[in-house]
Amino acid sequence: MTPVEGIERHTLAVLVVNEPGVLARVIGLFSGRGYNIESLTVAEVDRDKGLSRITLVTSGTRMIIDQIKAQLSRLVPIHRVRDLTEEGPFVGRELALVKIVGEDGHRAELLRIAESFGARIVDSSESSFVFEVTESTEKVDQFLAMIRGLGRLEVARTGIVALSRGPESI
Amino acid sequence: MAGRQMSGAEMVLAGLADNGVDTIFGYPGGAVLPIYDAMFQQNQIRHVLVRQEGGAVHAAEGYARSTGRVGCVLVTSGPGATNAVTGLLDAQMDSIPLVCITGQVPTHLIGNDAFQEADTTGITRPCTKHNYLVKDVNRLAETIHEAFHVARSGRPGPVLIDLPKDIQFATGTYRPPEDFTFSYRPAFEPELAAIEQAAALIAAAERPLFYTGGGVVNSGPQASAALTELVRLTGIPCTSTLMGLGAFPASDDLFLGMLGMHGTYEANLATHGCDLLVCVGARFDDRVTGKVSAFSPGSTKIHIDIDASSINKNVAVDLPIVGDAGRALEMLLAVWRERHYSVKAEPLAAWWRQIGEWRARDCLAYQHSDPVIKPQYALERLRHALKGRDDVYITTEVGQHQMWAAQFLPFEKPNHWMTSGGLGTMGYGLPAAIGVQMAHPDAVVIDVAGEASILMNIQELSTAVQYRLPVKVFIMNNKWMGMVKQWQELLHGGRHSESYTAALPDFVKLAVAFGGVGLRAETVDSLDAAIEAMLTTPGLVILDVVVDEKEMCFPMIPGGAAHNEIMLGPQDQKKSDPTAREEGMVLV
Numbered sequence: 001m002t003p004v005e006g007i008e009r010h011t012l013a014v015l016v017v018n019e020p021g022v023l024a025r026v027i028g029l030f031s032g033r034g035y036n037i038e039s040l041t042v043a044e045v046d047r048d049k050g051l052s053r054i055t056l057v058t059s060g061t062r063m064i065i066d067q068i069k070a071q072l073s074r075l076v077p078i079h080r081v082r083d084l085t086e087e088g089p090f091v092g093r094e095l096a097l098v099k100i101v102g103e104d105g106h107r108a109e110l111l112r113i114a115e116s117f118g119a120r121i122v123d124s125s126e127s128s129f130v131f132e133v134t135e136s137t138e139k140v141d142q143f144l145a146m147i148r149g150l151g152r153l154e155v156a157r158t159g160i161v162a163l164s165r166g167p168e169s170i
Numbered sequence: 171m172a173g174r175q176m177s178g179a180e181m182v183l184a185g186l187a188d189n190g191v192d193t194i195f196g197y198p199g200g201a202v203l204p205i206y207d208a209m210f211q212q213n214q215i216r217h218v219l220v221r222q223e224g225g226a227v228h229a230a231e232g233y234a235r236s237t238g239r240v241g242c243v244l245v246t247s248g249p250g251a252t253n254a255v256t257g258l259l260d261a262q263m264d265s266i267p268l269v270c271i272t273g274q275v276p277t278h279l280i281g282n283d284a285f286q287e288a289d290t291t292g293i294t295r296p297c298t299k300h301n302y303l304v305k306d307v308n309r310l311a312e313t314i315h316e317a318f319h320v321a322r323s324g325r326p327g328p329v330l331i332d333l334p335k336d337i338q339f340a341t342g343t344y345r346p347p348e349d350f351t352f353s354y355r356p357a358f359e360p361e362l363a364a365i366e367q368a369a370a371l372i373a374a375a376e377r378p379l380f381y382t383g384g385g386v387v388n389s390g391p392q393a394s395a396a397l398t399e400l401v402r403l404t405g406i407p408c409t410s411t412l413m414g415l416g417a418f419p420a421s422d423d424l425f426l427g428m429l430g431m432h433g434t435y436e437a438n439l440a441t442h443g444c445d446l447l448v449c450v451g452a453r454f455d456d457r458v459t460g461k462v463s464a465f466s467p468g469s470t471k472i473h474i475d476i477d478a479s480s481i482n483k484n485v486a487v488d489l490p491i492v493g494d495a496g497r498a499l500e501m502l503l504a505v506w507r508e509r510h511y512s513v514k515a516e517p518l519a520a521w522w523r524q525i526g527e528w529r530a531r532d533c534l535a536y537q538h539s540d541p542v543i544k545p546q547y548a549l550e551r552l553r554h555a556l557k558g559r560d561d562v563y564i565t566t567e568v569g570q571h572q573m574w575a576a577q578f579l580p581f582e583k584p585n586h587w588m589t590s591g592g593l594g595t596m597g598y599g600l601p602a603a604i605g606v607q608m609a610h611p612d613a614v615v616i617d618v619a620g621e622a623s624i625l626m627n628i629q630e631l632s633t634a635v636q637y638r639l640p641v642k643v644f645i646m647n648n649k650w651m652g653m654v655k656q657w658q659e660l661l662h663g664g665r666h667s668e669s670y671t672a673a674l675p676d677f678v679k680l681a682v683a684f685g686g687v688g689l690r691a692e693t694v695d696s697l698d699a700a701i702e703a704m705l706t707t708p709g710l711v712i713l714d715v716v717v718d719e720k721e722m723c724f725p726m727i728p729g730g731a732a733h734n735e736i737m738l739g740p741q742d743q744k745k746s747d748p749t750a751r752e753e754g755m756v757l758v
Contacts, residue, residue: 067479070478070479
């Protein structure tokens with residue numbers, strides 16, 4: 001995707017009460033106000049307190065990004081909104097499961113590429129592999145680009161989860 | 171404290187009473203029968219039976235806005251809930267605190283497309299501040315108390331509780347509000363450093379202007395008092411949005427009238443020409459700003475708002491202050507006095523001379539006619555008849571009459587003006603007047619209406635009669651959807667597509683049929699007596715004022731235009747042909 005003038009991509013970490021409908025509130029806010037969601041992941045992270053963490057990648061102008069954060073912050077079940085992109089370095093990772101079905105001739109090359117990306121083989125058959133690769137989005141994209149010509153692909157990706165670097169926490 | 175055991179239905183009533191509710195507006199149905207049964211067996215809460223659920227929500231809005239308290243609604247599942255949706259969004263847009271309880275099919279039937287089932291929390295999610303589906307009777311008390319807390323805290327808004335019928339029957343533990351603390355705690359206290367910067371900016375300004383909105387009214391009477399004190403202390407001109415009318419007394423010379431699309435010439439030109447714009451509790455709505463890129467182009471902007479998401483949403487501001495409007499104004503006053511600030515006298519005097527020239531244009535002037543009643547004249551005579559009274563509450567429907575009411579009626583105090591601003595809901599005014607009259611039984615409550623809008627919730631006349639509410643409905647009847655026609659006139663080549671109501675009822679007979687009194691004024695010479703009769707006749711009265719069909723509402727900033735392109739009358743159309751602007755055409 002070519003970057004548009006003034007459009008920034010931000011990764012947000014959102015701590016929410018794990019209750020029915022909370023994800024619908026977040027998604028409804030984005031669709032209702034015309035904001036972008038590039039990726040969204042959610043899972044419970046604190047069972048005792050009943051909190052889930054949403055990692056959300058969005059894009060927009062500075063004004064829109066600030067709006068998104070302000071709009072998210074005023075939802076009642078949202079405890080905290082952090083802009084990881086703005087607040088300093090962070091690690092973002094996503095997991096991809098990649099099934100490749102192809103001819104025998106490519107198996108050695110596939111394994112070599114997989115190794116160089118740290119992809120694990122989680123399933124194999126005579127004519128296929130399933131790789132698991134956990135990396136930054138860019139690295140996952142690169143991996144897929146490199147093996148694309150070597151067989152028929154089926155891809156499942158989780159979208160990004162992210163944490164800030166250093167001792168600070170949300 | 172140990173909780174009390176009771177049914178879910180009883181908890182609803184206990185929860186409402188413990189949150190200070192004395193009146194609830196509603197309509198029964200299958201999924202709320204246990205609550206209605208519990209209501210039958212108590213005396214703490216009065217129920218007002220409306221004629222359609224939409225009316226219940228607007229009535230609760232009128233009640234809330236005229237008292238500063240949380241309005242309360244009880245309706246059944248399915249159609250009861252969907253009928254309430256418009257009112258909920260209306261309250262959301264205008265920041266009116268409501269708690270709406272909807273019945274729901276029993277929990278085991280949810281998702282089965284049961285009779286009168288609707289996904290109420292799904293439908294109302296974008297039109298409430300927050301909503302709940304309660305599936306455990308032991309969470310009900312906490313949910314009710316939190317709903318009131320959320321509705322009234324921060325930027326107020328409507329909160330909905332969807333309550334399945336089996337939960338209403340189930341027995342659980344009720345605890346009072348004091349037993350709970352809630353995690354929702356929006357910012358209230360503005361930052362002192364920002365207030366100090368604001369005071370310094372005001373002291374340094376040469377052409378300052380206060381632009382105030384509904385947030386001042388919502389903050390409470392002390393906010394209006396602080397605003398009035400600050401404006402008078404500094405001598406800075408003040409304009410208001412539609413929702414903010416009454417926060418600063420309109421009769422004061424420092425008041426420039428309403429700004430925006432149908433605001434006054436002086437208010438809009440002052441907004442365009444000021445060098446400091448102090449926005450308090452308003453949100454730079456598109457009705458106010460007109461063309462955003464040309465809005466108040468030379469000013470430094472201060473924005474005081476309790477909702478951080480209002481800051482920089484439409485217009486980028488220089489100094490945002492997040493917090494309660496009243497608190498911010500009190501702090502501003504304190505800083506102003508402690509630091510012995512003063513305004514720049516000579517530039518401010520020059521600014522006032524300029525404003526005086528704009529005022530001299532007399533932008534609300536209209537061509538009087540006789541015997542045909544001009545709508546502006548009708549309101550002037552109404553204003554005259556109300557002179558000296560301070561117990562008058564005005565509600566409106568939506569359209570030309572609403573804008574004329576905002577221009578021509580006096581608004582001296584907050585909480586006396588109820589109108590649908592953000593959503594622009596035709597049919598708001600009559601049920602809202604019912605809500606106001608329930609809260610203020612001895613006051614004069616007038617719904618200034620158009621003949622098209624009033625028909626949207628005309629059934630509520632029956633409610634007014636049932637509760638002996640002496641609501642006065644002042645219809646300015648021009649036989650057209652006036653504002654639609656005006657836009658068709660200005661923007662669609664004068665093609666009046668479907669804006670004429672060819673079969674209007676006889677409003678005099680209609681009033682009688684509902685059990686009220688109907689009056690009509692068709693000529694200038696009969697108008698005063700008719701208004702007098704409306705005000706002195708006990709009980710529900712409709713006064714059908716037959717007004718000029720052709721009159722248009724001016725001033726007007728056409729869609730997509732800047733404030734300094736304001737049209738003062740039909741003669742202005744030629745010089746700024748609005749049909750030439752495609753950008754303006756697509757705007758509403």
